[in-house]
Amino acid sequence: MGKIIELKTTGQRAQLREAQESRQLVRLWREELEHGSFCGYVGGVGREFFLLWVMGDTITYDGIYIMRHRDVTELEAPDKHHVFMEKALAHKSLTPNLPKDFPLDSIREVVEAAARQSAVIGVHVDSEEEAEVCYIGRLVGVEEDGFSMQEISPDAEWLREASFFSWDEVSTVSIDDGYAQALLAVAGTPPPLEQGPGIGLANE
Structure with missing residues (x-):
């Protein structure tokens, strides 16, 4: 036990x-x-x-x-x-494949590293009810106080405007989960974003 x-x-x-x-x-x-x-x-x-x-x-x-x-x-x-x-x-011949040297000391490091490893990431944020809410999409911009992401809707449709998340509201970041990968497969290539505040190039 x-x-x-x-x-x-x-x-x-x-x-x-x-x-x-x-x-x-x-x-x-x-x-x-x-x-x-x-x-x-x-x-x-x-x-x-x-x-x-x-x-x-x-x-x-x-x-x-x-x-x-x-x-x-x-x-x-x-x-x-x-x-x-x-x-x-x-x-099942299933062997855990663990990322090496994944940075884990700050949420900015986590988000940027996750975006480098996966076409879409899951961003889990604290809601007012203290339960997590998950948003799935691709990183499109990084700023001092947060980051921007182009989301995929639950109907597997890419949004045309980016969403902004502050660093301190993120509780969990996920990559490679089946639901996010299914959304990406159905949504296909993301359309161009409509430019707006907070949109910039994500760090390479």
Whole structure:
């Protein structure tokens, strides 16, 4: 059985680094943001964020999530069902492919690195109800106080005006998840943006 660690105290980064170094399959909860949990492999631990290769409930790759340390309320390391899950991954010939040297010390680094790795990213922001809302799109501009993104609607249509997000409202960034990739596949090539405030070239 995995050891459940309450993360409101201290040692969160150390526990995640240990899980990364020992290649442990972990499960974590963020009770103030969602009811469910995340299961996967830790791929990096930074000052403000950590990276998780997420495994879905059907034992499939469910994307890379970069999350804030402060949102995690509970960690189980290893996951209590890790023996079965690891065997199931091996049976499917599914090997976690973890990004190397992914920057995790600031949200600007996270967003820019995610945009370099994926045509679209998921940007999860804190809403007034303290639950996350996810926006999917491509990075089109970076400024001192935030960034601009051309979004894809839930109907897989590219918006013609960019949306602006401040750095401090972003709680999670995701890449390669199935839903975002499906939206991109249906939406196709993004149309030109209508120029407006906050639109600029994203850093290469």
